[in-house]
Amino acid sequence: MSVIKFINENKKEYIRISNKIWQYAELSQKEVKSARLQMDVLSTKGFKIKKSRDCQNAFIAEYGNGKPVIGLLGEYDALPGLGQEKKPFKKPIKGKESGHGCGHNLLGTGAMFAAVAVKEAIKEGRFSGTIRYYGCPAEETITGKIIMVKEGLFNDVDICLTWHPDCYNSINLGGTQAMNSFKLIFKGIASHAAGDPFNGRSALDAVELTDIGSNYLREHIIKDASLHYVITKGGIMPNIVPDLAEVWYFVRAPGREAVEEIYERVLNIARGAALMTDTSLEIKLITGCYNFLNNDVLNKMLWDIMEKIELEKFTQKDKDFAREMASNFNRGQREEALYISHLDDGSYKYLENRYLCDTMIPPYGAGINYPGSTDLGDVSWIVPAAKFITACFPLGVSPHSWQVTASSGMHIGHAGMILAAKILALSCIRLFRNRNIINAAKDEFKQKTKKKKYKSPIGSLY
Ligand SMILES: [Zn+2]
Incomplete structure (x- = not known):
């Protein structure tokens, strides 16, 4: 048949x-x-x-x-x-x-x-x-x-x-595009956002500075590459300095070499943000593809x-x-x-x-x-x-x-x-x-x- x-x-x-x-x-x-x-x-x-x-x-x-x-x-x-x-x-x-x-x-x-x-x-x-x-x-x-x-x-x-x-x-x-999917997890110190902010170290600030840095980075990467992110953890209440914040990124580009290069630059931005905010950074690669x-x-x-x-x-x-x-x-x-x-x-x-x-x-x-x-x-x-x-x-x-x-x-x-x-x-x-x-x-x-x-x-x- x-x-x-x-x-x-x-x-x-x-x-x-x-x-x-x-x-x-x-x-x-x-x-x-x-x-x-x-x-x-x-x-x-x-x-x-x-x-x-x-x-x-x-x-x-x-x-x-x-x-x-x-x-x-x-x-x-x-x-x-x-x-x-x-x-x-x-x-x-x-x-x-x-x-x-x-x-x-x-x-x-x-x-x-x-x-x-x-x-x-x-x-x-x-x-x-x-x-x-x-x-x-x-x-x-x-x-x-x-x-x-x-x-x-x-x-x-x-x-x-x-x-x-x-x-x-x-x-x-x-x-199709090669890609890396990864989370950037920042840890800081919680404190009263109004009464004691000088003792706080905001993990959310680190996420926001990372995102600002990445948005500037867009101008300086190849046109065929793209970045997307969502903030998956950003604190609990406005009157507590967030001691934990997390942002999830995708980096896409036409090939693995370009993905890895841009990935490393985003990580450097995140490292810089941690330094600026006196927080610690954990990098969690979730997946990647060709x-x-x-x-x-x-x-x-x-x-x-x-x-x-x-x-x-x-x-x-x-x-x-x-x-x-x-x-x-x-x-x-x-x-x-x-x-x-x-x-x-x-x-x-x-x-x-x-x-x-x-x-x-x-x-x-x-x-x-x-x-x-x-x-x-x-x-x-x-x-x-x-x-x-x-x-x-x-x-x-x-x-x-x-x-x-x-x-x-x-x-x-x-x-x-x-x-x-x-x-x-x-x-x-x-x-x-x-x-x-x-x-x-x-x-x-x-x-x-x-x-x-x-x-x-x-x-x-x-
Ligand atoms: Zn499908």
Whole structure:
């Protein structure tokens, strides 16, 4: 049976699985039920399951024998504050704080579905090799795959493929940003803020001076880098000089070297702030990641499959849902989404009377990093990797929003997930049958990484 036929005939089962994970909506590192469900399903389909030693709720499911080993990566963590009913207008679910605002219920299930379809083809003896599904937790905190890479779970895989829900069907040829996430914790001395301020040493002052310093620093770092912070502890009452304050930073840049350089400069600012305020400083690195390294050979193969594939059809109900959702967007939101995606000029025309992406959009964004970060970056520095996007929410929807939660739980998201499963399954078959593509992808990978040896950004953490 062809993988397309297998996916068409079995889609209901996987839509049910994705809906269950949508309902669980478990946050990073708490994906116990979601991972359990995937492991149970894959185990009944004949996959051998191996749980990760170091990363909770991470696992590998494998079928077949010997080389090549093709890995499909799935995620299943949700986001806080984005619980939402399957409605085109904002309606949080009572008592449900978290939601799949990045569509990872679709991401994980779609990749798993493809792995099962490929397993059927191996079982029929159509080719030999090993299909491996990676259950990857904690993507939103950018920790899951970093720990899995450090554990060595990607050391013996030949190629890794994955996808992500989006507004479009396409391939983003740009990378993602390398990043460090860290907390700066200042400790001072509490005292009466009015009666005895001279005996106090304000930890909050140190945080504020650090932030002021960092805001000045922005002018003197490369344009492609960015800094964000939130003050996570800032004292208890105005009449007590705060003896504890904490600020949480992200530093992002196009590569690890730039991240590490800017990180060190922010730390120096914090050290200076501690000196100015006579407080002590503790630096707590939480996580870090690499930029995503594209592989042209794999992207070319993906696009060759994608431009010929028959798209899943959106129903009239989907189209009405998308139109209603768009009626509540900010002014210009749909156009800005096109702009951010670096799609060609004139593509605004694409939005005329169209609320869902119902075509395949040619690859875009070469040489331009997406401003966000993902732990997939680290995998791409260990093994040749590629990713693509399919339309799982209406045009103009912002990632990490209630609109994504709503769309990921209904047919719009399911259609994108089925399409992704088909593209992944066809890609695996192409790779199993054409070792020359695997070899060419590996040659390109070696060329791109020969001067840069991967070093885990989390050091001895975890
Ligand atoms: Zn995501």
